[in-house]
Amino acid sequence: MKSIKCECGHVNPEGTVLCEACGKPIEGNQHIDGNDKKKLLNMRYDGTARRSQTYNKSIIDKIWSFFSSVKVGVWLIVLALIASAIGTIFPQQQYIPIDAISRDPAIYYPETYGILGQIYYQLGLHNLFSSWWYLILIALIGVSLVICSLDRFVPLYKALKIQKAKRHKTFLSRQRLYSESDEVSEKEKEQVIQNLKKQRYKVRIEDGHVLAEKGRFSRWGPYVNHIGLIIILLAALLRSTPMFYTNEYVWVREGEQIVIPGTDREYFIENKGFILDVYDENDERFKDAIQKEGRIIPSNFQTNAVVYKQSDDAVAGSETDLEKVAETEIRMNHPLEFDGYKLYQSGYQLNEFSQMTFEIQEMPEEEGAEVESFGEFTIDLINPQSEYELDNGFTVVIDEYFPDYFLDSNGPNTETQHPRNPTFIFNVYPPDTDKYETSFVGDIIGAADSIGIDTNSVELKPMGEVLGMFATNLDATGENEYQVAIKNMDFHRVSGLSVRKDSTLPIFGFGAFIFMFGVIQGMYWQHRRIWIQPTDKGIRLAAHTNKNWFGVKKDIEKVIENTNVKMVEDQQELDE
Amino acid sequence: MDNLLSFSSTMLYSAFILYLIATFFFGFTIRDNKKDRQEKSKAGTIGISITIVGFIAQLTYFITRWMASGHAPVSNLFEFMTFFGMTIVLAFIVIYFIYRLTVLGLFALPVAMIIIAYASMFPTEIAPLVPSLKSHWLYIHVTTVSLGQGILAISFVTGVIYLIKNIDQSKRSKRTTWLEIIMYSLILFIGFIVATTAFNLMNYSATFEYPVGNKTVQTEYTLPAIAGPTDGVLLSDGVMEPLFETPGWMHGADAGSKFNTLLWSFLVGTIIYGIIRLILRKRIGAAIQPLLKNAKLDLLDEITYRAVAIGFPVFTLGGLIFAAIWAQEAWGRFWGWDPKEVWALITWFFYAAFLHLRLSRGWHGEKSSWLAVGGFAIIMFNLIAVNLILAGLHSYA
Numbered sequence A: 001m002k003s004i005k006c007e008c009g010h011v012n013p014e015g016t017v018l019c020e021a022c023g024k025p026i027e028g029n030q031h032i033d034g035n036d037k038k039k040l041l042n043m044r045y046d047g048t049a050r051r052s053q054t055y056n057k058s059i060i061d062k063i064w065s066f067f068s069s070v071k072v073g074v075w076l077i078v079l080a081l082i083a084s085a086i087g088t089i090f091p092q093q094q095y096i097p098i099d100a101i102s103r104d105p106a107i108y109y110p111e112t113y114g115i116l117g118q119i120y121y122q123l124g125l126h127n128l129f130s131s132w133w134y135l136i137l138i139a140l141i142g143v144s145l146v147i148c149s150l151d152r153f154v155p156l157y158k159a160l161k162i163q164k165a166k167r168h169k170t171f172l173s174r175q176r177l178y179s180e181s182d183e184v185s186e187k188e189k190e191q192v193i194q195n196l197k198k199q200r201y202k203v204r205i206e207d208g209h210v211l212a213e214k215g216r217f218s219r220w221g222p223y224v225n226h227i228g229l230i231i232i233l234l235a236a237l238l239r240s241t242p243m244f245y246t247n248e249y250v251w252v253r254e255g256e257q258i259v260i261p262g263t264d265r266e267y268f269i270e271n272k273g274f275i276l277d278v279y280d281e282n283d284e285r286f287k288d289a290i291q292k293e294g295r296i297i298p299s300n301f302q303t304n305a306v307v308y309k310q311s312d313d314a315v316a317g318s319e320t321d322l323e324k325v326a327e328t329e330i331r332m333n334h335p336l337e338f339d340g341y342k343l344y345q346s347g348y349q350l351n352e353f354s355q356m357t358f359e360i361q362e363m364p365e366e367e368g369a370e371v372e373s374f375g376e377f378t379i380d381l382i383n384p385q386s387e388y389e390l391d392n393g394f395t396v397v398i399d400e401y402f403p404d405y406f407l408d409s410n411g412p413n414t415e416t417q418h419p420r421n422p423t424f425i426f427n428v429y430p431p432d433t434d435k436y437e438t439s440f441v442g443d444i445i446g447a448a449d450s451i452g453i454d455t456n457s458v459e460l461k462p463m464g465e466v467l468g469m470f471a472t473n474l475d476a477t478g479e480n481e482y483q484v485a486i487k488n489m490d491f492h493r494v495s496g497l498s499v500r501k502d503s504t505l506p507i508f509g510f511g512a513f514i515f516m517f518g519v520i521q522g523m524y525w526q527h528r529r530i531w532i533q534p535t536d537k538g539i540r541l542a543a544h545t546n547k548n549w550f551g552v553k554k555d556i557e558k559v560i561e562n563t564n565v566k567m568v569e570d571q572q573e574l575d576e
Numbered sequence B: 001m002d003n004l005l006s007f008s009s010t011m012l013y014s015a016f017i018l019y020l021i022a023t024f025f026f027g028f029t030i031r032d033n034k035k036d037r038q039e040k041s042k043a044g045t046i047g048i049s050i051t052i053v054g055f056i057a058q059l060t061y062f063i064t065r066w067m068a069s070g071h072a073p074v075s076n077l078f079e080f081m082t083f084f085g086m087t088i089v090l091a092f093i094v095i096y097f098i099y100r101l102t103v104l105g106l107f108a109l110p111v112a113m114i115i116i117a118y119a120s121m122f123p124t125e126i127a128p129l130v131p132s133l134k135s136h137w138l139y140i141h142v143t144t145v146s147l148g149q150g151i152l153a154i155s156f157v158t159g160v161i162y163l164i165k166n167i168d169q170s171k172r173s174k175r176t177t178w179l180e181i182i183m184y185s186l187i188l189f190i191g192f193i194v195a196t197t198a199f200n201l202m203n204y205s206a207t208f209e210y211p212v213g214n215k216t217v218q219t220e221y222t223l224p225a226i227a228g229p230t231d232g233v234l235l236s237d238g239v240m241e242p243l244f245e246t247p248g249w250m251h252g253a254d255a256g257s258k259f260n261t262l263l264w265s266f267l268v269g270t271i272i273y274g275i276i277r278l279i280l281r282k283r284i285g286a287a288i289q290p291l292l293k294n295a296k297l298d299l300l301d302e303i304t305y306r307a308v309a310i311g312f313p314v315f316t317l318g319g320l321i322f323a324a325i326w327a328q329e330a331w332g333r334f335w336g337w338d339p340k341e342v343w344a345l346i347t348w349f350f351y352a353a354f355l356h357l358r359l360s361r362g363w364h365g366e367k368s369s370w371l372a373v374g375g376f377a378i379i380m381f382n383l384i385a386v387n388l389i390l391a392g393l394h395s396y397a
């Protein structure tokens, strides 16, 4: 390594811009920090040798220089910023609204947003935040963070440790704040030093040369906060492995007890009841707002839940030998926590169908006419049979069953496998014949919606007997002699719970804490240095800070009060 | 109860008037006559005192409204925008006592006032909290974010002052044009306020019916419909027929009425801007510039940077960390790439870039000022556009 000896005797590593000890600009290296074109010295890293600025031969040197450049760092941040903004132009796939034309992105984007939507979808921007290139961008920011911090931290640390109070005179005169005073008495000098101490500066004196310094620790702020960011990025990496992160969803009916997914069949949950509370529309406080909103506003979603754990010697998944671990109310913003898992109130179904009773009737001559009944059958929607035989010889075969019926351009379909809007195509066989008639019956939810009932917040149970009359009941051929009418129906409430186990949370929390610590350390304190050099009869005074020049000037004003020392001049070169 | 609420509104109103009066006193301090220095510093003292009284009035509004509603009033667009106005005033007061720069008040208070007036155009009824908002984290998070944004807004204010003072107005250039665009944008807010208030006073209302999916819904326009809802039918009599329909690609709840409001803001804002230009007979920037003779550029630049340095950690804490903690409590995921969250991240990226650029030479002064303006534009976009357009989980309005 080619080292450079300064006239003060200190030996500096190759690439040093300002002597580590006395600060004298080292000839031939001034272009590195751009000092050659300016009057003022670039004080960013105290002119220390940085690997990135010194070596530029091998490919590793080049990569190192590239990533340690702040310019590159800023570009990466700006690219991430632009990419993120693009990700919000249209909803991401996970935010396609429930009532959208279709939840299939291939249909949703072009149908809703036209050609732009088509392009958005085709480019994969509907999953931008999990795309490989977005993740790479974030990873590059991480790499850049590590390299630029290493590149600067060690040299800066050394430089601040080695620095002498005795500085070269050009080092002072080329500082932004500088003054020369011709006549300063020893007494005044002493007074200035005392004042500096009063301002809580640490004062070092060598041969009458003074270095007053405070807030040096704030220089480490950026490095601390960058470490915080790296911890957060590492936590994100861990979280993408299933070992550290479980994410499941479970629907539990009232009264039901089922295994909790994602827990190795170790835990069970029992739903003792789901509660939906709504705001009273006559409430003094809120009535205006509720009226304006024009709909029911929920105030609480709650599942009364019991969680059981299988005792250790039981066969996995068996429901015997359960011991209770927790019994609470799971509400929004109040998840249930047990053994590292958390259960969140995430969804609900007020009106899931448990059973429906149908009656076979003669086809009425005209609407509302009295009709003869040929018997009833009841379908248990949790365990539907494929065929129902009635006492008087009728047989009903379920030709098709749509548990969660909806109609779109492709015809009837089901949204989920849960009985949320059961709809049937029945084949009805009258006694002693194998000719059958086809009936299409159901879509109670559609019927309720069309008469203005908000099925998300109103329970249909009390209306079970009436609602059937509004149901869809189609006779495809128009020649049926019988119709299948809905006589009655029963409902149950279902809670939707998210199951989470996230062992990375403490790491994220720790990273965030370190980050906050670092930014506050770097932003709310500043590193201030004031140098005083004796001349023939007077002194030279110079000051530097990494931020808050206004504050240093005020410090100096107070320090030199009632002395002959001249106030520093601000030699700042604002480059437009 | 009703009394408390009306007292609360009166307090907000008083705060607004006090800010207005204080602005005039700050205006007095920059007058260009050298001799009555003392008088000027007295005007500054009165100005800041009235500002503080105004702030206390607004704080009283906040507390009494909290008492009346039973939850911190930061739960809808009206409430959190007013709160944002309040944090700008608070940030101004703090920065004023550090730097004693009176010209700051002349610009910061009007910005806060525009924001408060803008907020008051939205429904002000006390709304009940939906279950996802029922958490202490609601107010811990919103107040901290807002405070961070309020401090960052000060960098916008000093940035604009810097630009007005620094940009050569003797001939037209890209810079003068962009500066005028900033002025014009502020006036668009006033356009919105004027149009809304005028038609409110007239009790204007027109009802439309339009299809959403397979349903038909009704919407009420409080401004005459320049643009009706897509495929909408006008139900009310004796009101203006829409000139055209909102284009079909604009989606989201009530896109038609929002688009119409936007058109009105541009219409009225442009007229107001035109009138101002007619009276001044020069660019607004050029008209204000002579008033800033005594402002010091390096001090303004320093405050711009300092405001970002102080605001950035606060914003990070509120907008990212507290937000994540709350999201974890409410939804079991601390980050979900919801538009509001993404825009908080964008804001954060932006100011991080700002801070890094300040590390190198050549980004101080005017360039920093433009950046500060850009940052504020992002903040406003997140507060307004994301709520009204890119609706996600967080959309209140």
Ligand code: HEM
Binding pocket: A067, A068, A069, A070, A071, A072, A073, A074, A076, A077, A141, A142, A144, A145, A148, A149, A152, A219, A222, A223, A225, A226, A229, A519, A522, A523, B349, B352, B355, B356, B358, B359
């Ligand atoms: C989003 C990611 C980042 C954040 C939030 C961040 C945050 C910060 C903050 C707050 C500071 C202190 C600035 C000041 O004191 O004015 C800082 C300094 C710094 N950052 Fe970053 N940073 C990020 C990414 C990067 C990257 C990618 C690089 C790589 C080139 C980088 C390089 C630096 C450097 C060189 C400093 C100055 C250190 C010093 O003054 O000693 N940062 N960073």
